Amino acid sequence: MFEHIKIFTLRAAFSAKEKGTLPPYLGSTIRGILGHCIREFVCQKPKTKCFMCERRDNCLYVKCFSNTGKEGGAVNPYTLHVLIDGKTEWNVGDECVFDLKLFGSATEQIGVYLDALLAMERKGWGVNRIPFQLVRITEAETGTLIYAGGKTWMRNLIPHSMSVGEKTAKTAMIRFDTPLRIVTGKNLCHSISFETLIRFISRRISLISQIYTEHRIEWNEEAIIEQAERIQVCEEQFRLVDFHRYSLNQKGNRLDLPAIEGWAVFDGDLTELTPILEAGKYFHVGKGATIGFGHYEVFYDR
Template identity: 25%
Template sequence: MMLADLPIARYRLTARWRAPVRLPDYAGSLLRGQFGAALRHVACMTRQPSCGGCPLQSTCPYTRIFEAVPPPAHALQNFSAIPNAYVIEPPPLGAMDSAAGEELVFHMVLAGAAREQLALVLFAWQRALAQGLTRQRVPADLMQVDWIDAQQQAHAVWKADEPMLLDHPALLAVPPAPPSIQALVLQIHSPMRLQQQGKPLRPQQLGARTLLATLARRVALVLEFHAGQTQWGEQVPQVAALAAQVQDERELHWHDWTRFSSRQQQEMTLGGVLGRWTLSAPGETLAELWPWLWLGQWLHVGKNATMGMGGYSLEALA
């Protein structure tokens, strides 16, 4: 596998509120919904009520970013849905009150060909924020966008007063695994919802194999379908096999949050685990798992990853 120059980029978006606002406990669904509506409005050329049956569906920037179309056939299985090429990372958990003039800061990850649509993505965000967030439709102005590199350093690529998108690598290199690893620790900061047969798994039902198999499958599919890198998929069975060597210690708790579904016109409760998840194994095993777990910090894992669920930071213990 190529661990350098992976086509994955994270951006920090900074906006300024025009009026006082209260964001919900978890704003991922809110941000995703407004962004998706704005992106469809600016990208759709046919103005059909739905994307199904549209003659431009396979080439439209909206579907390629927000509603990825599965291939008609695949060597592994027939897919009814595939992962999308983006992740929206909302502000940290907890309802947030902001006054007019205060900042809203959140992140967005783009993978593969979606990175080439960054100008369109930012234009859609400008429109989404200007139209307003929450049921009160409180508007905000996008002020600055920074590319965040693998060392978490920020590089300004766009400013409202200088609206020329600056060139930047928009690539990610996985660092080598630290020497003498004895454990890898996931600090889960947004609800991680791992499922089995469509049902969410509570902390006591989780295990290392479920985590690693779900993560490896997601990483492999994102890189295959959006970047043409099939070599990751070839390694997924090996990752699942390595999980048998992993012992895990879970200090997790369940966190529910409620969102309003515009499609279903009702409140919906979603939840997932938060906390600390420690994976212990022989050093060579952890070194092989390292790239997958490290990339999970960008791509997230589990249900509703596109709205920022399943986010974590990774720490290596020597």
């Protein structure tokens, strides 16, 4: 299922060159540096905000990194997932590893993202501008080398089709290992029903498919939601995460992004809905996917 969506995952490993302190969750920091690097490469009007720029429809920065929301909403063709969490004190030689997953038309511009990753070692990280050295870039699923020791293997930048199938299951445990922000109205959900989860995942898949593959997924949303409503939460444990990030557009340069982390166990006839759950592991769910929010694991009973 979803074979029409091309994907490619760049796994980058950086090594700290100096001691220093960084935020416990680095998704926002890494996205910020990547964005600066891409914008420096391609932006012809750096003093103009993207949504006001007359070049935005043909701008690689907008297309690849910061969609201004022209069609279907401001969804972007990538996700970040930092593989280390909670670490604040960094010593020389400590490694930061993260995945940059690309979807659809973004896989046709892998070179832009690769150049940005290479340029990241010329930028300092965090408030104290800690220098990091790029150690390697691999394709996350196969481990194939893309960059190491100053060499780049462009021939290994080959996207592949997403393929997820059904899993026979009556019980699923879903563990959200990064902050989760599902907002209904203006209110953060402090616990998650299965119907809400499927609704938000399927909507995100539809938007990414429509915008970045030009393929409109035809599915019976009403039937899917009715089926999801029959799945029950039998146990859950969530905690509130008081997350904030730096933002030039906010008063005091602080943007508050409250979220939750935790897990839930769902019971019911899950089999036909498992492809959506499996696809969601690639796309994430909820707000903030481009800084790594909404990443999860699923464990089935069979």
